[in-house]
Amino acid sequence: MQTIMGEHFIKCEFRFFYGDSPIFSRRYSKTDISFVNMKKSFIFLWIALLPCLLFGQNKVETLKLNDGWQFSQTGKNQWYDAEVPGSVQRDLIRHGVLPDPYFGTNENEVQWPEKEDWDFKKSFTLSDEQLNHDDALLFFEGLDTHADVFLNGSRILQSQNMFVGHKISVKHLLRKGENNLYIRFFSPITRMLPAAATAGFDYPADNDHGTPKLSVYSRKAPYQFGWDWGMRLVQMGIWKPVTLTFYDKARIDDFFVKQTSVTKEKAIIDNQIEIYSVEPQPVNASVVIEYGLKDESQKTISKDIVLNPGKNVVSIPLQIDNPKRWMPVNWGKPYLYNFRAKLSLGNRTIAEKTERIGLRKVQLVQKDDEIGKSFYFEVNDIPLFAKGANYIPGEILRTQQDTAYYQRLFDNITSANMNFVRVWGGGTYEDDYFYRLADEKGILIWQDFIFGCTPYPSDDAFLQNVSEEVIYNVKRLRNHASLAFWCGNNEIEEGLRYWGWDKKYTPETMEQWKKGYDKTFRTLIPDLLSQYDGTRSYIHGSPYNSSWGKIESFKSSDVHDWGLWHGRMPFEAMADRLPRFASEFGFQSFPEMKTIRTFATEKDFDINSDVMKIHQKSGVGNVIIKQYMDMYFHEPKNFEDFVYLGLVMQGNGMEEAVEANRRGRPTCMGALYWQINDDWPVVSWSSIDYYNNWKAQHYRMRDVFAPLALGVKFTDNKLNYYTMSDYLNDIDNLKLTIQVIDFSKGVIKEMKETVNAKANASQIVKSIDVSSLISESDKANTVIHAWLSDAKGKMVSSKDYFFYWPNKLNLPETKVNSKIAYADGKYTVTLTSPKLAKDVFIEIPVLGARFSDNFIDLMPGEKRVIEITSPKLKASEKTPIIIRHIRETY
Numbered sequence: 001m002q003t004i005m006g007e008h009f010i011k012c013e014f015r016f017f018y019g020d021s022p023i024f025s026r027r028y029s030k031t032d033i034s035f036v037n038m039k040k041s042f043i044f045l046w047i048a049l050l051p052c053l054l055f056g057q058n059k060v061e062t063l064k065l066n067d068g069w070q071f072s073q074t075g076k077n078q079w080y081d082a083e084v085p086g087s088v089q090r091d092l093i094r095h096g097v098l099p100d101p102y103f104g105t106n107e108n109e110v111q112w113p114e115k116e117d118w119d120f121k122k123s124f125t126l127s128d129e130q131l132n133h134d135d136a137l138l139f140f141e142g143l144d145t146h147a148d149v150f151l152n153g154s155r156i157l158q159s160q161n162m163f164v165g166h167k168i169s170v171k172h173l174l175r176k177g178e179n180n181l182y183i184r185f186f187s188p189i190t191r192m193l194p195a196a197a198t199a200g201f202d203y204p205a206d207n208d209h210g211t212p213k214l215s216v217y218s219r220k221a222p223y224q225f226g227w228d229w230g231m232r233l234v235q236m237g238i239w240k241p242v243t244l245t246f247y248d249k250a251r252i253d254d255f256f257v258k259q260t261s262v263t264k265e266k267a268i269i270d271n272q273i274e275i276y277s278v279e280p281q282p283v284n285a286s287v288v289i290e291y292g293l294k295d296e297s298q299k300t301i302s303k304d305i306v307l308n309p310g311k312n313v314v315s316i317p318l319q320i321d322n323p324k325r326w327m328p329v330n331w332g333k334p335y336l337y338n339f340r341a342k343l344s345l346g347n348r349t350i351a352e353k354t355e356r357i358g359l360r361k362v363q364l365v366q367k368d369d370e371i372g373k374s375f376y377f378e379v380n381d382i383p384l385f386a387k388g389a390n391y392i393p394g395e396i397l398r399t400q401q402d403t404a405y406y407q408r409l410f411d412n413i414t415s416a417n418m419n420f421v422r423v424w425g426g427g428t429y430e431d432d433y434f435y436r437l438a439d440e441k442g443i444l445i446w447q448d449f450i451f452g453c454t455p456y457p458s459d460d461a462f463l464q465n466v467s468e469e470v471i472y473n474v475k476r477l478r479n480h481a482s483l484a485f486w487c488g489n490n491e492i493e494e495g496l497r498y499w500g501w502d503k504k505y506t507p508e509t510m511e512q513w514k515k516g517y518d519k520t521f522r523t524l525i526p527d528l529l530s531q532y533d534g535t536r537s538y539i540h541g542s543p544y545n546s547s548w549g550k551i552e553s554f555k556s557s558d559v560h561d562w563g564l565w566h567g568r569m570p571f572e573a574m575a576d577r578l579p580r581f582a583s584e585f586g587f588q589s590f591p592e593m594k595t596i597r598t599f600a601t602e603k604d605f606d607i608n609s610d611v612m613k614i615h616q617k618s619g620v621g622n623v624i625i626k627q628y629m630d631m632y633f634h635e636p637k638n639f640e641d642f643v644y645l646g647l648v649m650q651g652n653g654m655e656e657a658v659e660a661n662r663r664g665r666p667t668c669m670g671a672l673y674w675q676i677n678d679d680w681p682v683v684s685w686s687s688i689d690y691y692n693n694w695k696a697q698h699y700r701m702r703d704v705f706a707p708l709a710l711g712v713k714f715t716d717n718k719l720n721y722y723t724m725s726d727y728l729n730d731i732d733n734l735k736l737t738i739q740v741i742d743f744s745k746g747v748i749k750e751m752k753e754t755v756n757a758k759a760n761a762s763q764i765v766k767s768i769d770v771s772s773l774i775s776e777s778d779k780a781n782t783v784i785h786a787w788l789s790d791a792k793g794k795m796v797s798s799k800d801y802f803f804y805w806p807n808k809l810n811l812p813e814t815k816v817n818s819k820i821a822y823a824d825g826k827y828t829v830t831l832t833s834p835k836l837a838k839d840v841f842i843e844i845p846v847l848g849a850r851f852s853d854n855f856i857d858l859m860p861g862e863k864r865v866i867e868i869t870s871p872k873l874k875a876s877e878k879t880p881i882i883i884r885h886i887r888e889t890y
Contacts, residue, residue: 059133059350060251065124065181065242074117074184085399087144087237088118088185093397101396102680103599105614107231114234115190120183124244128176133246135278136171142240145220146186152179161219161465162239163429163450164472167253170244185236192217195457201509204501205454207426210234216456219465222426223393228618229675229684233396248350250277250285250307254475255341255353259535262361262380267323271316273341275351277307283345287314290340291357293324298338326358326481328379328419329442330707330726334358334481336439358439358481364537372555375544375580376669377420377444377484383760385662385726386444386670387705388413388420389687390584393427396679403433410437412676412688416698417705419726420444422583422672425490425542426452429473438482445482446583446672448542449525451489455496458516463524470525474532486529488521488540491560498547542583551577558670560584564657565624565685570631571653575660575713578668582661586674586685587628588621589650589697590643594845595689599681605639616683625683628653632805634890641889648839648886651696651855654687659704662724663711665762673701692848696839696855703797708757710736710788710797714770719784719801721766723757731757734796736766738786740773743836744812746860749773755788779803780810783836785859800857811838811887816858818883822875827868829881833858837885844881846872858885 069082071091080095092098092113101110130136140149140157142165149157149166152175156168189210196202196212205213209226226232245251254274261268271289285307292298303316324335336356343351360380367374377384394401394409413421421438423430425448438445449470456462477483495501496517502510521540529538539558546553548562559579563569565587574585590596596605604611607622616622625646629636632649636642654673661671676698678690687697703709708731711722721736734757740749755765774782780803787798802809814835821828829842837858842851849870858864873879 059248061130061133061246063124063244063246065122065244068124069120069122069238071118071120071237073113074119079121082120082237083399084238084242085142085240087235087239087397087399088113089233089235090237090397090399101231101233104604104611107233107614110233113236115187117187117190118185118236120181120185120238122181123178124181125178126174126176130246131171131174131176133171134248135169135246135251136174137245137247137251138168138170139165139243139245140168140238140240141165141242142238143183143185144235144237144239145188145218146191147236148184148186150180150182161469162221163219163469165240165476183238188218188220188234188236189214201505203454203456204495204499204504207453213454216454219450219469221393221398221428222450222452223679224396226617227426228621229392229678229682229686230617231396231680231682235397237399239399249279249283249345250275250343250351252341252343252351252353253311255339255355255479256475257339257355257357257479259357259359259361262323262325262359264325264380265322267320267325267359269318269320271318271339271341273314273316273343273353275307275312275314275343277309277312279307280309282306282308286344287316288342288344289316289318290342291318291320291337293335293337320359323359325380326360326439327442328384328444329414330419331379331382331442331728334440334442336481355479356436356439357479360481362444362484362536364485364539371667372580373557374669375556375558376666379444379484382728383666383669384419384444385665385760385762386420386581386672387662387726388418388422388443388672389676389701390422390424390672390674391427391676392424393679394677398428401431406431406433406437408692409434409677410441410443412692412694412698413443414441416687416702417707418443418701420446420484420670420672421676422446422448424448424452424675425450425487429477432476435477435480435482439480443482444484445480446485446487447477447483448487448490451492451520453491453495455492455513455516456520458512458519463520466520467524467528470528471532474529478533478535484536486525486533486536486538487542488525488538490542492517492521493541494543494547494560498549546579554579556580558583560674564653568624568627571656574657575663578661578664580668581670582668583670583672584674585657587650587653588618588625588683588685589646589695590625590683591678591681591689591691591695592647592693592843593640593643594843594847595681595691595693596643598691598847607639607642612683615681618683621683625649632807633886634807636889644841644884645886645889647696647841648855651698651700652839654697655700655704658701659709659711659724660713662704662709663713663722663762665724694851694854696841699853699855706797708788708796710786710799711762712784712786712799712801714801714803717770719768719770720764721768721786721799722762723755723765723788724762725757725759727757728759730759731790733791735789735793736786737789738766738768738784741783741785741836741859742778743781743783743810744860757788780808783857783859806838806886809838812836813887814885816840816883816885818881820878820881822873822878824875825869825871825873827873827879827881829866829868831858831864831866831883832862833860835860838887840883840885842866842868842881842883844868844879846870846879849873 066084069084070079071082072079098110099106143159145162147159192214195217203213203216207227208215209232215225224234256272258270286304288302290298301318326334340354543560544557546557546559558581600611658671661668674685678686681690707726709724713720736753736755738751739747784801788796812835814833816833816837819830840856840858852867
């Protein structure tokens, strides 16, 4: 308020400002003012300004544009309603135009849409009020893949990358009333045929099940083109949400809470805020950072700035003393701070952005040592043994992955005692919710960029496309505490060096690919990471510098050890092939019968049937399963026994391999098996099948990944027992109980000893000469049953050791007795057997039912209680339960 006083008058003027511009002004003179009138005028003024002031606190309005889309094959003018997010193929299946792609050999019947173009259209209505905003931003979070987008007659976007979101300022094109969007998606096959025709060679993309190999030319999920566990379904469509946001003056485009240093004493943060102003002139503004843990008082720091038209980048450093650091599961709490950036003009907040931040330090440690070179991760300067799996997209129809899917996934991850998951480079960058759950649960993520198993183009246009993809996804993901590590690609350099491509292609082509590799993975991506992240380690590819056929290369790199499976090596051999870090290794199995029955009928129950072959994408997969089964088991009686034995073999064999890695610490510091999940019902390396049924392998991984697990190695006629601990404190006064159990007679010897588990380490705590326990001839009739219990007598971990695989054991014939208590949502099964029943499998024809345990060794006279839970279980229905064990299969 300004007051001017003279001898004969009083004049008052009220001005209210928005930035530097007055938004309300009124003058009062002596002739029209009194205290009463001024009071009334103030009331009028506040009433007049109240809507403006309230609205000014949040002038952003976002419309979701996911509903009301229609699609048609180009030129057909036959329109169907579309689900967005979705894909052409998903909608064609939903409308019955395509059959169920999973059943029988229907995969062959769903390929034709990939060769056609498809159109999407939608209209939406806008009001004058919406159009009065300063700007409108149309955001396509994901278009798959080659597309032209039109709005009200103007082409506003040409998309060529599935992994990049697009924000377009469109206010100048919008109109009151009806507005029209139209998208033409071009076939990724016909679109890229000219590239293949002029390349001069066909890329060695062997997992691409088409001819020619076109997947390399599109920045699109490679696994859609097929893989050795995946069907081919090359999709098109709007695969992520679409929004239209109205705002005034300016918006916050990005908020990076860059952790430049984090220790126990302090965290040094550089808050980097990217702001876009639509004001034609510079304006004064301020940015406030609010930060703190949930349910604690929030602290603030602010900075006055001048916003110039267009893009502005603001840096606001701060220090947090004695931070509560984010810790991985079993090491402490994964503390998450709330950080909020607020942009204000005058006294009005016009934009804000919130991030949840875990303060931590994560780095890959590669140092020369007496073996070669280390390869392990430190979290907050503490070495971590990485326990986990490789993750592929959970659906071939990727947009079916909803929040419930991700919650199930992370329940499976944490239930199996994992602390690390690799997002593999042949799929997609995952949804934000995936990383958010990992943040909350203390799970570390190894993130591949999406390149796998083949050379890629490296021309300027292709690399510009890649550059946009890297920048977009690094900025999208870099605030996540769980994101531990960037990796350039999956297995490309290994292929260039060891897969025999040099025998199929000219030296000039090979040299072109090697130079292109260096341009992309040794120059472009690390340079962009330095610019847009700068807080994480990076390697150009995985495996980093090794080949499973060259064991000497295991000394200095992560390893994809396919000596098991592709190399046909026995499971036992894995103990003598310790890598520094096992980032891939695995063994296949069929899913259990209830999953097989979803895609096959009785006539197809043969590993050589057309249906089983089309659901086995590893060309020699069934042959290898049969070969290993002949090594370890008696010939099964029938197909169902074959499936069951295969599940047991995968579980027990992979337990051997993973335990060998964990026992081998600190030489080996990670075991990420291939793979945790499936994207359709299929024969594969997964430990959980497509319908969320745990295979034997997942139960075994749960046990061997326990925070404190008991391990055993038989060598030189000695049983060496190990404690394998993730805990950061020693655990003393554990009781180790070891029983010698005859398959038919029961316990014949028992010994107990107090042991201590060393913190964050693997160590031998007991060695026993086997000759003091049993004779050589008794080994085929005996199991060594051992367990750890704590000071209160609670079992911590158990371990059964059989001297042979089942075909060399004298397993007794026995009947497993069961008693079942039925309740809605839960069946409780109590099992007993007079003699050993090995690998007891409880089957129930309910997909996705959860078992407290399964595939168990039931000792003579032992009582085991298993709970089966599912909302589909009803007490009144008494759903049938089948129980089988190894001896019944021959």
